[in-house]
Amino acid sequence: MSEELHHVRLHVNGVAHDVAVPPRRLLSDALRHELGLTGTHVGCEHGVCGACTVLVDGRPMRSCLMFAVSAVDCEITTVEGLTNADDSLGPVQQAFLECHGLQCGFCTPGFMTTITAGLEENPSPTEDEARDMIAGNLCRCTGYQNIVKSVLRAAELRDAETTRAQP
Amino acid sequence: MKAGGRSGRLAVVKPAPFEYVRPASLDDAVAGLAGDPGAKVLAGGQSLVPLLSMRLASPSRLVDINGLPDLDGIEAGPDGVRIGALARHADVLASGDVRRVQPLVSLALANVAHATIRNRGTTVGSIVHADAAAEMPMVLRLLGGSVDVAGPGGRRTIAADDLYVGPMESSLHHDEIAVSAWFPALGERAGVAFEEVARRHGDYALCGVAALVDGDSVRAGYLSVCDVPTVVDLTDLAEADLGETALARLDPGDDIHASADYRAQLVRVLTARVVAAAREMARMKAAP
Numbered sequence: 407m408s409e410e411l412h413h414v415r416l417h418v419n420g421v422a423h424d425v426a427v428p429p430r431r432l433l434s435d436a437l438r439h440e441l442g443l444t445g446t447h448v449g450c451e452h453g454v455c456g457a458c459t460v461l462v463d464g465r466p467m468r469s470c471l472m473f474a475v476s477a478v479d480c481e482i483t484t485v486e487g488l489t490n491a492d493d494s495l496g497p498v499q500q501a502f503l504e505c506h507g508l509q510c511g512f513c514t515p516g517f518m519t520t521i522t523a524g525l526e527e528n529p530s531p532t533e534d535e536a537r538d539m540i541a542g543n544l545c546r547c548t549g550y551q552n553i554v555k556s557v558l559r560a561a562e563l564r565d566a567e568t569t570r571a572q573p
Numbered sequence: 574m575k576a577g578g579r580s581g582r583l584a585v586v587k588p589a590p591f592e593y594v595r596p597a598s599l600d601d602a603v604a605g606l607a608g609d610p611g612a613k614v615l616a617g618g619q620s621l622v623p624l625l626s627m628r629l630a631s632p633s634r635l636v637d638i639n640g641l642p643d644l645d646g647i648e649a650g651p652d653g654v655r656i657g658a659l660a661r662h663a664d665v666l667a668s669g670d671v672r673r674v675q676p677l678v679s680l681a682l683a684n685v686a687h688a689t690i691r692n693r694g695t696t697v698g699s700i701v702h703a704d705a706a707a708e709m710p711m712v713l714r715l716l717g718g719s720v721d722v723a724g725p726g727g728r729r730t731i732a733a734d735d736l737y738v739g740p741m742e743s744s745l746h747h748d749e750i751a752v753s754a755w756f757p758a759l760g761e762r763a764g765v766a767f768e769e770v771a772r773r774h775g776d777y778a779l780c781g782v783a784a785l786v787d788g789d790s791v792r793a794g795y796l797s798v799c800d801v802p803t804v805v806d807l808t809d810l811a812e813a814d815l816g817e818t819a820l821a822r823l824d825p826g827d828d829i830h831a832s833a834d835y836r837a838q839l840v841r842v843l844t845a846r847v848v849a850a851a852r853e854m855a856r857m858k859a860a861p
């Protein structure tokens with residue numbers, strides 16, 4: 407069967423990519439298969455688990471619930487885009503490393519994108535707010551305790567970074 | 574594209590093939606629907622895409638309305654709140670004006686899915702999706718709101734009472750697009766309350782109840798109890814009779830999430846709670 411391909415330009419992590427995809431190509435699959443950005447993980451493919459969460463114009467959204475063809479007018483950030491400009495780990499990534507916020511790592515990219523946006527909105531969350539921030543993401547390994555710690559630690563790291571950036 | 578470069582490549586695409594159009598005007602969007610009896614609107618996709626991926630729906634054409642201009646408005650005036658078809662749940666929930674003019678909209682929206690889903694899903698999409706387990710169809714009905722739709726013959730307004738005709742079925746014609754929803758303002762002396770029970774916050778509720786108390790009038794709306802969003806009049810009842818009276822007019826269903834008995838118990842408990850809370854809100858407002 408020949409399916410019509412749409413030529414679309416996706417803006418991902420600051421880079422424009424031209425791809426040709428059938429309309430039914432999910433954004434999650436386009437990121438992984440067309441662009442080779444396999445950091446975005448795919449679990450349930452119906453919006454429940456959160457593993458595929460990416461930032462669309464800075465807001466967390468499920469990439470398994472969007473089609474690549476309808477993601478044309480926006481700036482997408484995947485977990486690969488969360489590193490610092492010098493390629494060192496970004497604050498959320500560093501915090502997960504320090505706090506043992508992951509075990510198998512399958513859920514981790516979705517948590518990291520969600521937390522990145524969450525801290526943008528609320529830079530110094532309480533423990534309850536940290537829990538609320540990650541309530542839409544599932545993890546089968548960690549029991550969440552260390553992910554909550556990672557949120558709080560990431561807030562500290564971000565804070566230190568901003569203080570350092572100010573003369 | 575490196576088509577066929579990897580074996581099993583097509584296995585990663587779960588929805589069945591469809592034609593995709595992204596019109597730039599409402600007229601083109603309506604024409605896109607009218608031109609194909611198998612066409613469907615794509616708004617936030619937070620309900621539709623799972624249905625496509627599970628192949629529970631396979632429309633021949635998707636009309637993506639996300640490129641249409643001027644549909645993302647959220648306007649709150651003295652008479653009520655008008656929400657455009659592209660206003661995301663998250664933006665409606667964040668609006669202080671909406672909360673002030675009709676607090677029940679905000680109270681209920683806080684229970685619609687998780688924040689990430691609310692960032693993409695639209696309130697109007699939820700209303701016309703007509704899921705009896707969803708919060709906003711019930712709230713629209715309880716408040717006596719309406720939906721404005723555009724079709725090939727022009728525009729019309731559908732009152733909430735005429736919108737829900739069956740399980741997951743609204744009275745929108747196939748070639749109509751809902752452009753906005755209207756929620757009347759809360760009366761000066763009126764009170765509202767909302768409560769639901771879900772396994773986890775953000776999941777679809779096992780049972781949810783909202784109450785609207787205005788003068789002597791007491792009404793309650795129910796989600797996840799019957800197969801359409803349902804409103805019951807509870808005016809002139811003693812406190813102790815609220816739950817049983819509501820239950821006599823409802824038919825709680827059984828599913829894998831909860832038994833009918835358990836739902837009946839939730840109806841009893843939540844009805845009494847929300848009516849009391851709505852009365853309290855009305856009393857506080859009336860207090861000098």
Ligand SMILES: Cc1cc2nc3c(=O)[nH]c(=O)nc-3n(C[C@H](O)[C@H](O)[C@H](O)COP(=O)(O)OP(=O)(O)OC[C@H]3O[C@@H](n4cnc5c(N)ncnc54)[C@H](O)[C@@H]3O)c2cc1C
Nearest residue numbers: 453614616617618619620621686694695698699707708751
């Ligand atoms: C994990 C998860 C949990 C959820 N939990 C809840 C919950 O607890 N409560 C709840 O209420 N919802 C929940 N939802 C659904 C969510 O609220 C959806 O956003 C909403 O139901 C549909 O809005 P949408 O914009 O995403 O519509 P879409 O998915 O794009 O469309 C849904 C249907 O409505 C039609 N449609 C949409 N907009 C229009 C329009 N303007 N004119 C005509 N037809 C239109 C479409 O053709 C389609 O048939 C959940 C979703 C997910 C994935």
Ligand code: FES
Nearest residue numbers: 449450451456470
């Ligand atoms: S894969 Fe998208 S939410 Fe699970």
Ligand code: FES
Nearest residue numbers: 509511545546547
């Ligand atoms: S670390 Fe394994 S699922 Fe979260």
